[in-house]
Amino acid sequence: MTQTTGGTPVPSIDALKAQAKRLRGAMAEKQTPITQSLALETIARQWGYRDWNTLSAMSKSNAPRGWFVGQRVSGTYLGHAFEGTLKAVRSANAGFWYVTVIFDTPVDVVTSDAFSSYRRQVNVTLNEDGTTPAKTSDGQPHMVLRSAE
Template identity: 55%
Template sequence: MEHTLPSRDALKAQAKRLRADLAAQGTPISHAQALETLAHQWGARDWNTLSARLGNDAPTGFAPGMAVSGRYLGHHFTGQVKAARMMAQGHWQLTLRFDRPVDVVTSAHFSNFRQQVNCTVDANGASPRKTSDGQSQMVIDMG
């Protein structure tokens, strides 16, 4: 199974988080060591090999740490991809963490705020699941 590589920026952000986590546990490593570790996790011999695979074009898809914006149940949001998994037929299973909670209830009598959601979207960022009015539950801006 072939995985779509995250962007170079997403990989570097991952390396920064790895470095910070290890330092907090008493095992400091250099940024270069963190990049090498990530390269091995992605099946590359070293960071240079992985970096060459990325090429100059930004890959399509989603990666942890990626900033996103769009509409969830008709409400505008900004947030971050917490987890991403590529599925069959170009779909992505995502966990998104919103910068500000989104009210998922349309009733004027009560509210139910969500700050984190799991969703499935296609390569265009739209969920196959629809609301009662036929709109995609999740629409992520892709441009």
Template identity: 55%
Template sequence: MEHALPSRDTLKAQAKRLRADLAARGTPITHAQALETLAHQWGMRDWNTLSARLGNDAPTGFAPGMAVTGRYLGHRFTAEVTAARKMAQGHWQLTLRFDRAIDVVTSKHFSNFRRQVNCTVDACGNSPHKFAGGQPQMVIDPS
């Protein structure tokens, strides 16, 4: 099973933590050595090879604390991402906390307001799940 590579920023942060942990244990290493070690852990010959595999694209995705806007079940919303996990094939599992509750029922006889939802979206912010009319249940606007 192939795992998606993390962003360059994530890898550099991991290297920084690795350096700090090893230094605390009495084995200091340079930042370059930490980057090389991470490259080996990802099955690459060296940091340059891993860095080339990452490409030059700016990191994309979702992170806790990020403010997002979009439509959920056709209702406009503003929300905060409270949890984000990257999944296979570029999908994200998110927990969103809406600034204002959204009625998730279309019945005229009762309502059910939700302030928080869990959803899965692709890299463009569209859920694979559709509701009436074939529209995605969740659409997160591009930032």
């Protein structure tokens, strides 16, 4: 289950460190420089945690199966094998994840011989096994996603 603070999911470690870096920059502009350690501790308190270690652990526990923006992935989409890159990853409720996949080669999403419709990018909801709860008429998940590495 996703840990939250006031209903807001805890961001990734990288996002939290970027917040701390922006805080340091803002403080330096005001002629009140602070250390990276103090910035991290301050960010933790802003998120409602007692210290950076606690916030960091909470952020790691929310990591979606190790998926991250820019990660190489492979799998099937509407029965077609693909390779691609994750453009976006964020947590949803009850262990589900929203991901945006950019395909290396566009995927034809139409089964008709009369015409084609290619998708270069799709947004899907995945369960903890990396499959979509939505299924095609023959019972297959719309997408099965795996790390390509």
